[in-house]
Amino acid sequence: MDFQVIGKVLPRKDGIAKVCGQETYPSDVVVPHMLYGVTLRSPYPHAEILRVDTSAAEAMGAVCVTPDDVPEVIYNERTVSIPEKTYCDRRVLPRRARHVGEAIVAVAAETEEIAFKAMQAIKVEYKVLPPVLDLERAMAPGAPALYEEIYLGDQKIAVENNVACERIITVGDPEGAFARADYIVEREYELPRVYHHQMETKTAVCRPEPNGGITVWATTQTIHNVRQLLGRIFSLPLSKVNVKKLAIGGSFGSSIQMNSIIPICVALALKAKRPVKMATSREDDVYDHTKFPARIRLKVGVKKDGTIVAADMRALVDIGAHQINSYPLLGCMAGWYASLYKWGDFRYEGRAVYTNKVPACAMQGYGNPQVNFAVESHMDLIATECGFDPVKFRLKNYVGVGDEFWGQGPTVKSIIKSCGVEEMLQKGAEMIGWGQRRPPREKTGRYRRGIGMARGFHTSGTGGPKPGEVIDYSSATIKINEDGTVDVMTPVMDLGGGTGEAAVKVAAEVLKVPYERVELSRVDTKTTGYDVCTHATRGVYCGCGAVYHVAQQVKQKLFEYAGRILEENPGDLELAYAAEKGVTIIHAKGFKQKQITIGEVARLAQIYSWGTIAATDSLRQKNCPPCFVAHFVEVEVDTWTGIVRVPRAILLSDSGTPINPDMVAGQLIGSLSRGLGYALYEETEYDLESGKLKCNGFITDNKIPTVCEMPRLADIQVYFAHTYEPTGPFGAKGIGEAALNSVASALNNAIYNAIGIRFYRTPITPERVLAALEGGDRDGN
Amino acid sequence: MERQWVKLKVNGKERQLFIKPNELLLNVLRDELGLMGAKYGCGLGECAACTVLVNGQPMLACLILAVTMEGQEITTVEGMGDYDRLHPLQQSFLDHGAVQCGFCTPGMLLTAQALLAENPDPSEEEIRDYLRGNLCRCTGYAAIVRAVKEVKHPA
Amino acid sequence: MATDTRVLAAEFQYLEAHSLDEALAWLGQYGTRARVLAGGTDLLVKMKTGQVQPEYIIYIKKVAGLDYIQADEAGLRIGATTTLRKLEGCAAVKTGYSALYEAVRSMAATAIRNMGTIGGNLGNASPAADTAPPLLVYGATLKLASQAGTRLVPVEEFFLGPGKTCLAPEELLTEISLPPQGSESGSSFLKLGRVAADIAKINVAVSLQRSGRNCTACRIAFGSVAPTPIRVPEAEALLAGQEITEDLIETAAQAGAAAIKPISDNRSTREYRLKVSRVMLAEALRAAWQRAGGVL
Numbered sequence A: 001m002d003f004q005v006i007g008k009v010l011p012r013k014d015g016i017a018k019v020c021g022q023e024t025y026p027s028d029v030v031v032p033h034m035l036y037g038v039t040l041r042s043p044y045p046h047a048e049i050l051r052v053d054t055s056a057a058e059a060m061g062a063v064c065v066t067p068d069d070v071p072e073v074i075y076n077e078r079t080v081s082i083p084e085k086t087y088c089d090r091r092v093l094p095r096r097a098r099h100v101g102e103a104i105v106a107v108a109a110e111t112e113e114i115a116f117k118a119m120q121a122i123k124v125e126y127k128v129l130p131p132v133l134d135l136e137r138a139m140a141p142g143a144p145a146l147y148e149e150i151y152l153g154d155q156k157i158a159v160e161n162n163v164a165c166e167r168i169i170t171v172g173d174p175e176g177a178f179a180r181a182d183y184i185v186e187r188e189y190e191l192p193r194v195y196h197h198q199m200e201t202k203t204a205v206c207r208p209e210p211n212g213g214i215t216v217w218a219t220t221q222t223i224h225n226v227r228q229l230l231g232r233i234f235s236l237p238l239s240k241v242n243v244k245k246l247a248i249g250g251s252f253g254s255s256i257q258m259n260s261i262i263p264i265c266v267a268l269a270l271k272a273k274r275p276v277k278m279a280t281s282r283e284d285d286v287y288d289h290t291k292f293p294a295r296i297r298l299k300v301g302v303k304k305d306g307t308i309v310a311a312d313m314r315a316l317v318d319i320g321a322h323q324i325n326s327y328p329l330l331g332c333m334a335g336w337y338a339s340l341y342k343w344g345d346f347r348y349e350g351r352a353v354y355t356n357k358v359p360a361c362a363m364q365g366y367g368n369p370q371v372n373f374a375v376e377s378h379m380d381l382i383a384t385e386c387g388f389d390p391v392k393f394r395l396k397n398y399v400g401v402g403d404e405f406w407g408q409g410p411t412v413k414s415i416i417k418s419c420g421v422e423e424m425l426q427k428g429a430e431m432i433g434w435g436q437r438r439p440p441r442e443k444t445g446r447y448r449r450g451i452g453m454a455r456g457f458h459t460s461g462t463g464g465p466k467p468g469e470v471i472d473y474s475s476a477t478i479k480i481n482e483d484g485t486v487d488v489m490t491p492v493m494d495l496g497g498g499t500g501e502a503a504v505k506v507a508a509e510v511l512k513v514p515y516e517r518v519e520l521s522r523v524d525t526k527t528t529g530y531d532v533c534t535h536a537t538r539g540v541y542c543g544c545g546a547v548y549h550v551a552q553q554v555k556q557k558l559f560e561y562a563g564r565i566l567e568e569n570p571g572d573l574e575l576a577y578a579a580e581k582g583v584t585i586i587h588a589k590g591f592k593q594k595q596i597t598i599g600e601v602a603r604l605a606q607i608y609s610w611g612t613i614a615a616t617d618s619l620r621q622k623n624c625p626p627c628f629v630a631h632f633v634e635v636e637v638d639t640w641t642g643i644v645r646v647p648r649a650i651l652l653s654d655s656g657t658p659i660n661p662d663m664v665a666g667q668l669i670g671s672l673s674r675g676l677g678y679a680l681y682e683e684t685e686y687d688l689e690s691g692k693l694k695c696n697g698f699i700t701d702n703k704i705p706t707v708c709e710m711p712r713l714a715d716i717q718v719y720f721a722h723t724y725e726p727t728g729p730f731g732a733k734g735i736g737e738a739a740l741n742s743v744a745s746a747l748n749n750a751i752y753n754a755i756g757i758r759f760y761r762t763p764i765t766p767e768r769v770l771a772a773l774e775g776g777d778r779d780g781n
Numbered sequence B: 001m002e003r004q005w006v007k008l009k010v011n012g013k014e015r016q017l018f019i020k021p022n023e024l025l026l027n028v029l030r031d032e033l034g035l036m037g038a039k040y041g042c043g044l045g046e047c048a049a050c051t052v053l054v055n056g057q058p059m060l061a062c063l064i065l066a067v068t069m070e071g072q073e074i075t076t077v078e079g080m081g082d083y084d085r086l087h088p089l090q091q092s093f094l095d096h097g098a099v100q101c102g103f104c105t106p107g108m109l110l111t112a113q114a115l116l117a118e119n120p121d122p123s124e125e126e127i128r129d130y131l132r133g134n135l136c137r138c139t140g141y142a143a144i145v146r147a148v149k150e151v152k153h154p155a
Numbered sequence C: 001m002a003t004d005t006r007v008l009a010a011e012f013q014y015l016e017a018h019s020l021d022e023a024l025a026w027l028g029q030y031g032t033r034a035r036v037l038a039g040g041t042d043l044l045v046k047m048k049t050g051q052v053q054p055e056y057i058i059y060i061k062k063v064a065g066l067d068y069i070q071a072d073e074a075g076l077r078i079g080a081t082t083t084l085r086k087l088e089g090c091a092a093v094k095t096g097y098s099a100l101y102e103a104v105r106s107m108a109a110t111a112i113r114n115m116g117t118i119g120g121n122l123g124n125a126s127p128a129a130d131t132a133p134p135l136l137v138y139g140a141t142l143k144l145a146s147q148a149g150t151r152l153v154p155v156e157e158f159f160l161g162p163g164k165t166c167l168a169p170e171e172l173l174t175e176i177s178l179p180p181q182g183s184e185s186g187s188s189f190l191k192l193g194r195v196a197a198d199i200a201k202i203n204v205a206v207s208l209q210r211s212g213r214n215c216t217a218c219r220i221a222f223g224s225v226a227p228t229p230i231r232v233p234e235a236e237a238l239l240a241g242q243e244i245t246e247d248l249i250e251t252a253a254q255a256g257a258a259a260i261k262p263i264s265d266n267r268s269t270r271e272y273r274l275k276v277s278r279v280m281l282a283e284a285l286r287a288a289w290q291r292a293g294g295v296l
Helices: A015-019 A055-059 A112-121 A135-139 A174-180 A223-233 A261-272 A282-286 A326-338 A368-386 A390-397 A421-432 A499-511 A539-566 A598-607 A661-681 A743-755 A766-775 B025-032 B088-095 B105-118 B124-130 B142-149 C020-033 C043-048 C084-088 C091-096 C098-105 C110-115 C118-123 C132-138 C233-239 C246-259 C270-291
Strands: A035-041 A047-053 A063-065 A103-109 A123-128 A149-152 A155-158 A163-171 A183-191 A203-208 A214-218 A241-244 A276-279 A294-302 A308-320 A345-354 A404-410 A413-415 A447-459 A474-480 A486-489 A518-520 A573-578 A583-588 A591-597 A613-619 A626-638 A644-654 A716-720 B004-010 B013-019 B051-054 B057-060 B073-075 C013-016 C034-037 C056-059 C069-072 C075-079 C141-146 C149-154 C159-161 C172-178 C185-192 C202-211 C214-223
Touching: A015 B088, A015 B105, A035 A112, A035 A261, A047 A103, A055 A063, A055 A112, A063 A261, A103 A112, A103 A261, A135 A308, A135 A345, A163 A326, A163 A404, A174 A294, A174 A308, A174 A345, A183 A368, A203 A261, A214 A223, A214 A261, A223 A241, A223 A261, A261 A276, A294 A368, A308 A326, A308 A368, A326 A345, A326 A368, A326 A404, A368 A390, A368 A447, A368 A743, A390 A421, A390 A447, A404 A447, A421 A447, A421 A626, A421 A644, A421 A716, A447 A743, A474 A499, A474 A539, A474 A598, A486 A499, A499 A518, A499 A539, A539 A573, A539 A583, A539 A591, A539 A598, A539 A613, A583 A598, A591 A598, A598 A613, A626 A661, A626 A743, A644 A661, A644 A743, A661 A716, A661 A743, A661 B142, A743 A766, A766 C270, B013 B025, B051 B105, B057 B105, B057 C110, B088 B105, B088 B142, B105 B124, B105 B142, B105 C110, B124 B142, C020 C034, C020 C056, C020 C141, C020 C172, C034 C043, C069 C091, C075 C091, C084 C091, C084 C098, C084 C110, C084 C118, C091 C098, C098 C132, C098 C185, C098 C202, C098 C270, C118 C132, C118 C172, C132 C172, C132 C185, C132 C202, C132 C214, C185 C270, C202 C270, C214 C233, C214 C246, C214 C270, C233 C246, C246 C270
Parallel strands: A035 A276, A214 A241, A308 A345, A486 A518, A644 A716, B004 B073, C013 C056, C034 C056
Antiparallel strands: A035 A103, A047 A123, A063 A103, A149 A155, A163 A345, A183 A294, A203 A214, A203 A276, A294 A308, A404 A413, A447 A626, A474 A486, A474 A613, A573 A583, A583 A591, A626 A644, B004 B013, B051 B057, B051 B073, C069 C075, C075 C172, C141 C149, C141 C172, C185 C202, C202 C214
């Protein structure tokens, strides 16, 4: 398709501010007369707070908020799911600490230094309780309980054996189907806790307003959900709660929920009656959130011809001390599994378990990288054991056009209408030289190279023909200014991936206006309609879907006014970009001479007092189309040191029409580095005696890949499948999370191809590789 | 703690600061001078988000006592260029899509600027080596390396 | 948590020394209550994480005459506040002291090497300090100054344990001197980290002298395998005076690996360190031998 701006590489709208150090992130917000807040955090994994003595801190001029000072509201930080499917177990400050690093008391003072010193002067009397730090032990009879009861929506429910929630799904008759299988392959996979490591630590600034309300600047992926939740917790009318949309210094899912420090900051500000800023230290941030770990047992039954007939997945997730989004996670994991291959008859059982660890939340892929690692490693394993070609085996069984896709677990489904899987697998195989791939037994010597592949997908949003358990819609306001330039107001957060540019491009394309004449407005919750959250890879498909929808309404209004001026029926008018003059014109269909620029229409509309040409509306997408990816990678294993290098990576994506091609490539390459980290380097390990993180919260001992761990520029190739999503804005789907989902799996498969050892647990560290090589096992761990 | 006067040059301008010895250069730049380009990332010298140039050399403002900077010349990203007169590296970062969330960008830019001052035409390997301590979680670094490699030097 | 790395909340008196005498006088006066600040990359980290709480900080980067590299027939003399990057950029280090050059090159971020000093890296006495193994194999001598005068200490006697050195509270490390390296000598340094900018899981340095096909003298030192950087005389003895062959290198590497007693920590495991120490030592030996003009 021939587009004016869609698919063109254009400078980011926030680019100049970012390269000049002028972009305002939450940590850059300064409000006159503000105090600085810090938190006192529990040194124990499990302890009752018996008494808090803040007198010494107050004597230093500090304002303190203790568990007794916060509202008695039990909530869940994440409000993306409908209320009756939301498990609630936390207060602003708890009376019982359930993990090391949980904030117990908050302190604000004139400087951060004073606040920190005042915090150190606070005395807390704890009753130390026995912790549960191990998944199995947590579920064993007689294990210490983290909770006696929690809430599901408004309903009080009991917690047994620390099981936070569970989901069991059976499709067809898996037992019967297994009995018909020629081969049955079963393994267990284990994925670790990983820290998001977003570059900016979580920050909140709250200013109490003279009307009794609050203004909040905070790290978040959802300004509207933060607003609603703050209104509920602090009993404030929403008209008096305003949350500002700001840039965010990376997120990767860590701020899908309202961050725990936001209500703490609000409580401090309301008590102090002054603005308060709380910027988390890195060590506090590491103790605040983590990726969901998973232990996944997978059993698959296959016929001799490579047809899969049955599958069974059991997932255990150690969610830590609070439920943020474990119930929807269990559903999504079921969906990621159900939608990868046509399993025939299958079963899924997911269980989330409380432990006294940092609460887990979404991190790019939301259970998908975990499930993908298990399934795609397993597919490779089956191919090896049963003598199938891994690529052909996948092509025989994948879920594609016309099939049902579970975009958000069992309740949000739609039919796939665009799919580039076949194109990507064929192209990727060709690009990497799949035909020349040799089996591991033919490889000798110290350095052994291997080629591996894996494929994956993610949903684009959580829409569907029927509303499910997840809320999904977005809003936009578009306004033609009096000179014909355009203002776009969208509540959708841009996490760095370029959603903002996409919104501008979509508006520009609909209105045939040059990119330079469209700008994003600085907005907040008072000036925008609702958007649920930038999560689930929905920014472009859903957020920009709303922009598309509203831009069409603005276009109609333009036609209406232009019709009055040109004395034509609005329905007989057309928009066009006159490139030679650099202006957008409205002309009579088939009669270009009868024309007027949109600038002139807007100007006259003002002079004639017709009103502003603008529209505001919301849109819910009725589909959740999968964006597909495939990864073909080459690794080199040093069999003497166990070090794995990645000399080459081919990253393929099907995101429909790539609205920002450079940013799609950026997502794919960025995900390669995060996937490298997930596969080879990262894990936040615990000391099981003290319940503390072994890294103590310091990134000194929590390494992520540097530039040197990446393949060289020429050795990273990106390929976009040629697809068009009929339900997306200009044919677009998402890409964000998909880009990561099969990276670690492809690396694992390539490592197998290099050394003939398959790993069932990440990170595949040099220590583990060497131990496996020396052990002579075919299974790494 | 007693405050003391410290005189230094920041982005070409003489500044006098009345500060306590335990104040970090990073916080002084941000809180006293309002220069928000240098970012707090880890506070322990592990991420380089707080990189500034001290007499042209990249250093980490989170581990520098501001009092030790008496008489020194500091450059922050705000000193590199303006929106209407970008430094060639800033332009190159925009042209190559080297910015996503942008939080590591100031540190990357300043480190790259120091590299180019030492070595105007670095190889890819030299760029990787020089930037290896600057963490970025968004981009996977490739666009950043390309932006540095393909920077258009002013004629 | 018990820390806040966004600020330095600790209070202290800041003393800026402009001469060595001034610095030594303060050190003499305040002793263990004082800490010397140069690059700050270790001291500020330790203060922020609550490992040290000095009452006085003596800043020595403005002391004239501590920042120099002097190369002549007597060898190499390095002032204690010389930055790691300055060492890296020094031709005499690069050509004459390969192990030291490679060690410095391998360290941390560019910015950290612009700040950190060689004196600081030694004084911090991390078992993983990258400059230590090279200095051990070169037989470096450290000059320790106090108001009472100066004393020279072989680097081997300097490290006493993690974070512990033989520096008396009133003493300052002022100079590191390395003996000249003959034309038939060669040295090398290798390190494994978790990622490119990291402290070592394990590091190793080798320095040897060649005469024809024989190695006349050899020193080997490992870091991050014991409470201090250590020499491994067991392996050195196998090489000294011997004709160097691949087999002998392997034998020596095995002896070296057998002599170390590493632990498991956040960066790696005991088992891994034991296994790769052999590989690394063999590689380091080969590189040093070839640099000495030896053939294999």
